[in-house]
Amino acid sequence: MKIVKHSGAVVNFNPEKLTESLLNSGADAYTAESILKEISHEIYEGISTKNIYKKAFALLKKHTHSHAARYNLRAAIEMLGPEGFYFEKYIARLFEAEKYETKTNVVLQGNCVMHEVDILLKKNNVISMVECKFHGGREAASDVKVPLYVYSRFNDLRENNYTLFSNKEQINNCWIVTNTRFTADAIAFAECSGIHLLSWDYPEKRSLKSRNNHDCLYPVTCLTTLTKAEKEKLLLLDVILVKELKDNRVDLKEIGISTHRIKNVLKEVNELCKCY
Numbered sequence: 001m002k003i004v005k006h007s008g009a010v011v012n013f014n015p016e017k018l019t020e021s022l023l024n025s026g027a028d029a030y031t032a033e034s035i036l037k038e039i040s041h042e043i044y045e046g047i048s049t050k051n052i053y054k055k056a057f058a059l060l061k062k063h064t065h066s067h068a069a070r071y072n073l074r075a076a077i078e079m080l081g082p083e084g085f086y087f088e089k090y091i092a093r094l095f096e097a098e099k100y101e102t103k104t105n106v107v108l109q110g111n112c113v114m115h116e117v118d119i120l121l122k123k124n125n126v127i128s129m130v131e132c133k134f135h136g137g138r139e140a141a142s143d144v145k146v147p148l149y150v151y152s153r154f155n156d157l158r159e160n161n162y163t164l165f166s167n168k169e170q171i172n173n174c175w176i177v178t179n180t181r182f183t184a185d186a187i188a189f190a191e192c193s194g195i196h197l198l199s200w201d202y203p204e205k206r207s208l209k210s211r212n213n214h215d216c217l218y219p220v221t222c223l224t225t226l227t228k229a230e231k232e233k234l235l236l237l238d239v240i241l242v243k244e245l246k247d248n249r250v251d252l253k254e255i256g257i258s259t260h261r262i263k264n265v266l267k268e269v270n271e272l273c274k275c276y
Helices: 015-024 029-042 049-063 065-071 073-078 085-096 145-157 184-193 208-215 228-236 250-254 259-272
Strands: 002-004 010-012 101-109 114-123 126-133 171-178 196-198
Touching: 002 049, 015 029, 015 049, 015 065, 029 049, 049 065, 065 073, 065 259, 073 208, 085 101, 085 114, 085 126, 114 145, 114 171, 126 145, 145 171, 145 184, 184 196, 250 259
Parallel strands: 126 171, 171 196
Antiparallel strands: 002 010, 101 114, 114 126
């Protein structure tokens, strides 16, 4: 059976890959097998991976909201756009969970020109700048031009004294973060130049995907018990992570959620905060 990927490429349907993604959502083997069986009866030659995803998501949602939310993670991160402002806040939260101090949207004078830095990090007296590259489509990739450009900005800022988290601090490290992926050349240049990369699937053990599953750092946009408009209202209130809603009825009331629905939302929140 041939299916069509987001990129337009035609590939063979891989039931093992679908099963793996269902298990990664937290679903048990029986649930994953039953969903795979149902989808196998519904797919047809030339169906898109997007449609397969929609079918799997709907079936998971019937079983457990939190499993559907985890399965929806990549799309949920895409909902932090389109400009990427909330994506930058989300990335800052990820680093804060690792005990970094953070600042967002800082303008600094380099040796040659002014630079707007998306995120500044501080940990163990080391200051890092973070450049975020947000893409609305998951097939987009950050190629080697991105680290080349960011590295030149880093060199224009490094070794200068700034008042960042305290007086007379210097930027020592550089990160580039994207919600999609980096090309092989981008990774090679970054590794050669000492630039740290973070993407949906890189580095393998500490990618955006794995950080969420292991550390419960899910964005509120993955919640299936809220509407898109309600998620946008939470983002405006600076509620970025699901765990920020744990035992938090105040923000849910403020965006107009009824008492009955708050109970359902908090149930999904608590299930998502049980990391595996």
